[in-house]
Amino acid sequence: MKILNFGIAELHLPLKVNWKLSRNETTEKVNLILCLEYQGRHFFGEVAFNVRYGETFKNSFDQFHLFSRKLEKQSLSEGLLLLKEADINNSLKCGFEQCLLKAICLEQRISVHEFFSLAKPEPISTFFTIPIMPLEQIPLYYKNNNLDRYKGIKLKVNRTDAYNLIKKTCSNLGPSQQLLVDANEAFESGQELIDLMMTVKDMPILCFEQPFPKELHEENLKVTEKKIFPLMADESIEDIAHFDHLKSGFDYINVKTMKTGGLVRAVEIIKEAKEHNLKVMMGCMIETSLSMSYSWEISSLVDIFDFDGPLLLKKDPYEFMIPEYLDLESF
Numbered sequence: 318m319k320i321l322n323f324g325i326a327e328l329h330l331p332l333k334v335n336w337k338l339s340r341n342e343t344t345e346k347v348n349l350i351l352c353l354e355y356q357g358r359h360f361f362g363e364v365a366f367n368v369r370y371g372e373t374f375k376n377s378f379d380q381f382h383l384f385s386r387k388l389e390k391q392s393l394s395e396g397l398l399l400l401k402e403a404d405i406n407n408s409l410k411c412g413f414e415q416c417l418l419k420a421i422c423l424e425q426r427i428s429v430h431e432f433f434s435l436a437k438p439e440p441i442s443t444f445f446t447i448p449i450m451p452l453e454q455i456p457l458y459y460k461n462n463n464l465d466r467y468k469g470i471k472l473k474v475n476r477t478d479a480y481n482l483i484k485k486t487c488s489n490l491g492p493s494q495q496l497l498v499d500a501n502e503a504f505e506s507g508q509e510l511i512d513l514m515m516t517v518k519d520m521p522i523l524c525f526e527q528p529f530p531k532e533l534h535e536e537n538l539k540v541t542e543k544k545i546f547p548l549m550a551d552e553s554i555e556d557i558a559h560f561d562h563l564k565s566g567f568d569y570i571n572v573k574t575m576k577t578g579g580l581v582r583a584v585e586i587i588k589e590a591k592e593h594n595l596k597v598m599m600g601c602m603i604e605t606s607l608s609m610s611y612s613w614e615i616s617s618l619v620d621i622f623d624f625d626g627p628l629l630l631k632k633d634p635y636e637f638m639i640p641e642y643l644d645l646e647s648f
Contacts, residue, residue, distance in 0.1 A: 362415030507539030
């Protein structure tokens with residue numbers, strides 16, 4: 318009998334800067350790396366757990382040990398089916414799925430995108446994120462990271478300093494760049510956001526991402542009625558997507574495999590979003606290029622990309638990423 322033998326290890330990832338959002342900040346990300354040993358080969362997956370979704374190091378680690386035992390005597394395809402219904406963290410699901418998918422594709426002598434009957438991915442241009450920081454530091458951050466080479470800039474904001482952060486960042490944008498403003502649920506009032514939008518309505522802003530907490534959907538509706546800037550859902554969509562709800566308050570959705578539980582569910586959600594005329598950004602947590610190289614495999618389905626996770630690290634331990642795009646041949 319073929320045995321699916323899984324291992325797990327901590328991965329400490331120091332960041333280039335203090336990663337400050339409206340709700341928290343950190344200078345280091347701790348992820349988990351899963352390894353599937355199967356028929357003398359090793360297949361790797363990454364788990365970028367996120368406390369916003371109730372995921373912690375401890376519950377991810379505990380769930381790994383319980384679920385990996387259930388997988389041991391399954392076939393690869395049986396393991397993938399069992400994973401779909403597993404009551405475990407979505408990011409952990411994603412890590413397991415990456416391992417299983419890679420092993421399945423090797424057995425079948427196909428690539429991951431061929432597994433999904435998708436076109437071969439092409440080089441893509443990613444947005445690059447500026448975390449919340451003192452205004453005077455933004456030009457230096459822009460220069461040190463050569464941000465003028467990216468398609469656009471994603472800016473983290475909070476309620477109190479949003480206008481000044483947007484204005485300062487826009488003054489550094491190149492002539493063809495756009496700004497994506499990411500509030501991470503920082504706002505509470507639709508009118509407050511409308512007032513902000515009116516003050517920046519002439520700036521090159523693509524959209525505002527998740528301005529309100531998930532439960533304040535009525536505030537989204539107040540903003541979308543004004544049609545000043547489009548809105549993008551992030552925290553409002555995980556592995557479950559209520560599209561009647563989403564399409565009423567958003568123009569884009571941000572799909573992350575760590576939220577959906579892997580590529581299988583991500584593909585389903587992206588295709589359904591397109592049926593509802595929603596545009597799709599494929600995003601990431603702070604992940605290495607190991608994980609991002611899986612996400613890139615389904616990039617032909619997606620409109621825009623936020624694949625900068627590995628670029629935010631002091632050192633990407635896998636180095637599958639070439640600046641601005643991913644190189645499949647090295648994976």
